[in-house]
Amino acid sequence: FSSLSTMSLVDESLIAEDKLVIAQLKQKLETYHDQKVQVDELLSTDPDNAQVAGLSTQIADAIKTTRDLIDKRWVELKAKEEQQYVTGAVCEAKYEREGWYTCQIEEVLLPKDEDDDKRWLVSFVGFPGQTIQECTIHQLRPFKPHPADKLVQGTVCKAVYKNGKFCDCVIDQATDKGTCWVTYKGYSTSEEVPLSHLRLPYQKDMQVKKAVASQESLQAKKKQRLERHKQRTEDKEKEQEVSKAGWQNFSTKLSKSKKMGGVFKNKTGESLFKSPEGLDGKVGVMWSDKPMTQEPTFKKLTKGEKQS
Numbered sequence: 001f002s003s004l005s006t007m008s009l010v011d012e013s014l015i016a017e018d019k020l021v022i023a024q025l026k027q028k029l030e031t032y033h034d035q036k037v038q039v040d041e042l043l044s045t046d047p048d049n050a051q052v053a054g055l056s057t058q059i060a061d062a063i064k065t066t067r068d069l070i071d072k073r074w075v076e077l078k079a080k081e082e083q084q085y086v087t088g089a090v091c092e093a094k095y096e097r098e099g100w101y102t103c104q105i106e107e108v109l110l111p112k113d114e115d116d117d118k119r120w121l122v123s124f125v126g127f128p129g130q131t132i133q134e135c136t137i138h139q140l141r142p143f144k145p146h147p148a149d150k151l152v153q154g155t156v157c158k159a160v161y162k163n164g165k166f167c168d169c170v171i172d173q174a175t176d177k178g179t180c181w182v183t184y185k186g187y188s189t190s191e192e193v194p195l196s197h198l199r200l201p202y203q204k205d206m207q208v209k210k211a212v213a214s215q216e217s218l219q220a221k222k223k224q225r226l227e228r229h230k231q232r233t234e235d236k237e238k239e240q241e242v243s244k245a246g247w248q249n250f251s252t253k254l255s256k257s258k259k260m261g262g263v264f265k266n267k268t269g270e271s272l273f274k275s276p277e278g279l280d281g282k283v284g285v286m287w288s289d290k291p292m293t294q295e296p297t298f299k300k301l302t303k304g305e306k307q308s
Contacts, residue, residue, distance in 0.1 A: 015084075018077040022070060029066045035059050078137065085120055085140055090196045093122045094139045101125075102143060102196050106132065125197060128164035145195050151180055159184070160197035 039056045046052060085091055085105050093103040103122040111118055120135045151174035159182045161167040168185040175181070180198055183190045 015077065015080050018073055018080065022073045022077065025066055025070045025073065029063065029070065032059055032063045032066060036063065081137055081140075082118060084142060085137075090125070090194075091122075091143050092141050093124070093133060093135050095124065095133065100141065103133075109134070126158075126160050126164070126166040126199070143196055145178065146198060146200055148174065150200050151195075155200070157182075157201060158199040159193045166199055 036059045039052060039059060043052045043056055087105055087108055089105050092100045095101050102125040104125060105120050106123050107121040109119040117136060121132055122135055123132055151171060153171055153173060155171045157169060157171060158166040159169045161184060169182040172181040172183055172190050179192050179194050181190050181192050
């Protein structure tokens, strides 16, 4: 554990001061922009007003000066932040989307060209031989020691054991040099570990995924995903073709059936519901096994004859 260092080469208060100054300059820049808009609107209504024109020029100069100061402060802040992270130092890194975790800097990668940024290779504490992650300056932050009120004797927690993995333990005593004495579960001896190797109950349980061994394995997984996607697409197209063929067969049979235009026809092509031609034509009910409806007969009555 002695090889791990959490000491910062730069006073963190200076970094905090630079961030505060940058925030104040940004707020001032926003105010200048608002003033510039108001003055330009006034100048548009009175273009010959020399006093307003001069004020507009002064505000434009103030905007440029403030921007230059912000850029300068950003460069200084970035340089100070980068000085904190040297090989072997312990800090915190953001692991994908899971949060911030304690890590050790394995190597500093210098920029390849002017457009490239410095990067860091880090390994997460408590997960030996697993994830080596490449980080930018925005994915790193200084290690935050555990609050003193959390390092209470008898607290059940986890600490990195000799095998490099987190194991259950109990806090015996905290020291003033950034370490803590703990007793591991199943052992009677007490060992001193740095606070960076301690995981307390109030912290979220860290589940660092196993990293892919090499770039080749990443490409292999990507290829498998593409093949599965291609297979699913082909299967879907086959299902659509089968459905299309079934519908075409149905349409063909329907066009050959006797049901055309919603009217049933006999072999001669005449409608089954066609009324017989002539004045005596009658309509009956098909397949009812009953005779055709007979029309009543009327007899012409003579004078004095009664209807029966």
